[in-house]
Amino acid sequence: MTPDPKLGKTDTGNWYQSVWKVVCEIPDGHVLTYGEVARLSGMPRAARRVSQALRRAPRGLDLPWHRVINSQGKISFKKDSIGWQKQKDLLEAEGVVFLNGKIDLGKYGYRGAVDRLLWGDDE
DNA sequence: GGGCTGACCTACT
DNA sequence: CAGTAGGCCAGCC
Numbered sequence: 001m002t003p004d005p006k007l008g009k010t011d012t013g014n015w016y017q018s019v020w021k022v023v024c025e026i027p028d029g030h031v032l033t034y035g036e037v038a039r040l041s042g043m044p045r046a047a048r049r050v051s052q053a054l055r056r057a058p059r060g061l062d063l064p065w066h067r068v069i070n071s072q073g074k075i076s077f078k079k080d081s082i083g084w085q086k087q088k089d090l091l092e093a094e095g096v097v098f099l100n101g102k103i104d105l106g107k108y109g110y111r112g113a114v115d116r117l118l119w120g121d122d123e
Numbered sequence: 124g125g126g127c128t129g130a131c132c133t134a135c136t
Numbered sequence: 137c138a139g140t141a142g143g144c145c146a147g148c149c
Contacts, residue, residue, distance in 0.1 A: 047131040076130040
C-alpha cells in the first residue's frame with residue numbers, strides 16, 4: 001500500500017495507524033489497557049509505542065484516546081494534571097465508574113467483556 | 124552513531 | 137497493597 005506523506009515520513013511511521021485503528025474500535029463504556037491495544041495492533045511488546053501514538057494522534061481523527069488506560073486500571077497521567085481530569089470526565093460521561101480512582105477492568109476491560117459473554121454477569 | 128526520554132508492562136520483594 | 141528493577145523500542149537531540 002502507498003504511504004501517506006501527511007502522516008508518516010517513512011514506512012516506520014505507519015504503525016501509528018494500526019494503533020489508531022484499534023483504539024477507534026473500542027466500544028463506548030469500555031476500556032483497553034496499553035498492552036492490549038499493542039497486542040491487538042500486532043505488536044505484543046509495544047505498550048509504550050501506544051502511548052506515543054496517542055500523543056501524536058491528529059486532532060481531526062476524533063480518536064477516543066480516553067478509553068486507553070494502564071494495566072492497573074488507572075489513568076496514566078499525574079493526578080493533578082489537566083489530562084487526568086479530562087480523561088476521567090470523558091469516561092464517566094460514557095458510563096465508566098471509578099472506584100477509589102481506579103476502573104474495574106473486570107467489568108469494563110476487554111477481558112471482562114469476553115468473560116461476560118461466556119459466563120454471564122454472575123462471575 | 125550514542126544516549127536520554129517516555130500517557131507502559133511484568134515480576135519480584 | 138506499595139515500591140523497585142529490568143525489559144522494550146520508536147523518537148529526538
